[in-house]
Structure formats: C-alpha cells, structure tokens
Amino acid sequence: QTTMAMRYADVPVVVAPAGMTLGGGCEFALHGDRVQVAVETYMGLVEVGVGVIPAGGGTKEMVARAMEQMPPGTTDYLPHVQRAFETVAFAKVSTSGPDAERIGYLAPTDAFTMNRERLLYDAKHRALDRVREGYQRPAPRTAIPVGGDAVLAALKLGVHLAWKSGRISDHDALIGRKLATIMAGGNLPHATTVTEQALLDLEREAFLSLMGERKTQERIHHTLKTGKPLRN
Numbered sequence: 001q002t003t004m005a006m007r008y009a010d011v012p013v014v015v016a017p018a019g020m021t022l023g024g025g026c027e028f029a030l031h032g033d034r035v036q037v038a039v040e041t042y043m044g045l046v047e048v049g050v051g052v053i054p055a056g057g058g059t060k061e062m063v064a065r066a067m068e069q070m071p072p073g074t075t076d077y078l079p080h081v082q083r084a085f086e087t088v089a090f091a092k093v094s095t096s097g098p099d100a101e102r103i104g105y106l107a108p109t110d111a112f113t114m115n116r117e118r119l120l121y122d123a124k125h126r127a128l129d130r131v132r133e134g135y136q137r138p139a140p141r142t143a144i145p146v147g148g149d150a151v152l153a154a155l156k157l158g159v160h161l162a163w164k165s166g167r168i169s170d171h172d173a174l175i176g177r178k179l180a181t182i183m184a185g186g187n188l189p190h191a192t193t194v195t196e197q198a199l200l201d202l203e204r205e206a207f208l209s210l211m212g213e214r215k216t217q218e219r220i221h222h223t224l225k226t227g228k229p230l231r232n
Helices: 002-007 024-030 058-068 078-089 097-103 116-132 149-164 170-183 196-211 214-226
Strands: 019-022 034-038 041-044 111-113 144-146 192-194
Touching (some): 019 024, 024 058, 034 116, 058 078, 058 144, 058 196, 196 214
Antiparallel strands (some): 144 192
C-alpha cells in the first residue's frame, strides 16, 4: 500500500537512494515518480536470498516494466519476461547507479548525482521541476500484458533444468516456480492482460506461502545471525 501510494500520489515523489539500496529500498525506488540516484548506489531485489520473493510491488513492477519495453506488435513475451525473471531469481545487485539502469531497476527518465552531498539538493529541485512541468499522477495500470501458460511453462522448464543439473537446491526451485507464476500473470491458459492489483495479490500469496516454509525460516534466521545467505 505504501509503494502504490507513492506511485499514485497527488505530488511527484522523487526517491534519492545512495549506497546499499536492497530489497524494500529498491522497491521504493521502483515506485517513485523519478529517482535521483547517487552514482555510488548498489541496488537490487535480493529477497530470494532469504527464501522469499519481492512482495512490496517489486515483482509486479519488474513484470510491468518488461512488458512496457516490448516493441509494438511483438507477441513473443518470453525473452522480456525471462530477463526480469533472472534479475529477481538471481538477486542481481548493480555495481553502480548507471548499472542499475542497465539491469532495469532505473528508468531512462531517472538521473544521477556524482557528489553524494548534493543528492538531496538535486532530488528536491527535481521534484520542483516536476511540479513546474505540470505533474499529473499516472493512471493505474489496468491492462498489463502477461504471457500465461506458455511463458509459465518455459520459465518452469528453466527452473527444472537448473535443479536437475545441481545448480540450484530444492528450495531454490520452489521459489523459482512461485516467482515464475507471478511473472506469467498466474495460472492463465493463454496470453492476456491483468491489473496491477492482480499481480500484487499473486506477490502476497507467494510471499506468505514461502514464509511458512521451514527452509525459508532457516534462511532468515541464518542471515540475521551471520549476515550471510544460506543455501539450503
């Protein structure tokens, strides 16, 4: 609710990340009207490392952005969805602000600040510029294209092959299948469109389901205790 309130606020919300911007911090950046980012920013959706999936709108936003980047008339959703899937499933973290744009965490309309001490100053002026430009809150996305069963089957096959080759654990495979279901828009028989709320509901369902898994609880406990991820 917080990230969506930011996205559809009556005023332009400019997010100003610097340094480690992981998990929920990254999700806030994904939902700002604009992001004024310090060049030395390390951004990523890393929830898979503790046995869950991004559920503050992060997974939804990666799906929506992947679809928005498709050239007009394209009907092959898989390459675009797969890139977003791998970004989340591999918990990719950018090596810098510009690298975050390459990965897909930032949009071309976002901007960079070299001197971190100027970051809030730049962000404030960016917000004022947006007001002067006549900011209007965006309309909610009510028709996000999703690939349905064809995309889901392809993503699940990739997860299965990675598990069979020993590159991921049983629990990693479970997380991958749940993430694939969200990325495909749910268990749908064919390509169609869904609302943002539908994807958010899928996020929440997957997150709560994974929180009930013993191996997820072990990962969380281990990370809180040691600061390092657990591969179980």
